[in-house]
Amino acid sequence: MPVSSPPPPPSAVPLPLRGRISTLSELFTASARDGGWAGFLLAQIDRSKPMLWVQDRMAILESGRVYPPGLAGIGILHVEARDARTALWAMEEGLRCTALSAVVGELSGDPAALDFTATRRLAVASERTRVPCWLVRLGGTANLSGARMRWRVASAPSLVNPLDPRAPGSPAWDAELFRARSSRPGRWNIAHEAAAFHLVAEPGDRALGEERRLTA
Numbered sequence: 001m002p003v004s005s006p007p008p009p010p011s012a013v014p015l016p017l018r019g020r021i022s023t024l025s026e027l028f029t030a031s032a033r034d035g036g037w038a039g040f041l042l043a044q045i046d047r048s049k050p051m052l053w054v055q056d057r058m059a060i061l062e063s064g065r066v067y068p069p070g071l072a073g074i075g076i077l078h079v080e081a082r083d084a085r086t087a088l089w090a091m092e093e094g095l096r097c098t099a100l101s102a103v104v105g106e107l108s109g110d111p112a113a114l115d116f117t118a119t120r121r122l123a124v125a126s127e128r129t130r131v132p133c134w135l136v137r138l139g140g141t142a143n144l145s146g147a148r149m150r151w152r153v154a155s156a157p158s159l160v161n162p163l164d165p166r167a168p169g170s171p172a173w174d175a176e177l178f179r180a181r182s183s184r185p186g187r188w189n190i191a192h193e194a195a196a197f198h199l200v201a202e203p204g205d206r207a208l209g210e211e212r213r214l215t216a
Helices: 037-042 057-063 084-094 116-129
Strands: 024-029 051-056 076-081 103-108 133-138 149-156 172-180 186-193 196-199
Touching (some): 037 133, 037 149, 051 057, 057 076, 057 103, 057 133, 076 084, 084 103, 084 116
Parallel strands (some): 024 133, 024 149, 051 103, 103 133
Antiparallel strands (some): 172 186, 186 196
16 A cells, blocks of 8 residues: 655745735646636635636637636626737736736637737736736747746646545646746645645555645
8 A cells, every 4th residue: 555645844835826926927728628727726816806807719719708607706807808919908908907806818829919028018017016917828838938937737636525535625736837936846736725725645645544635
């Protein structure tokens, strides 16, 4: 039977996941049909204020429209943009508003409008007003970017449900921070519970009867 690893030290939880970062973060999806990134992103949003969510036309065709009633407790202003250029403009305008908790933009592929200058403008605007900005790249490649943090996120097996072991528990992700301006890159298996991220054991490393999560 595999032996489980001891709980990791608090420093093992990446710094960007210990608090909200007011800058531009870029998020690459593991696959076009893996929507787990949304839970990873929403876990880091301040719910005391509304957020702006912008999707270009191709992103809507790829992943569907945002459905605000399904996001209980989060106020969302949704913008459907005809193309990437319009979406980037809407995001930058939204970052001027300090009444927002965050600005999220979903773009599909590698549109020509999404160049280093565009991402640099988003990063500067976010840091000026201290409104976090997330740029979700559906099927995009990690080309030159002004994003301060760049993530690759894939869904991982959920934690054990304490009330029903046959039901899914808290969500978990395989998260790779492959570029960061002020943090060390790394890759972690994480879950979100009790308003905080925790490191969890790899699925194959858990012994029978082991605690359902390892708390950092």
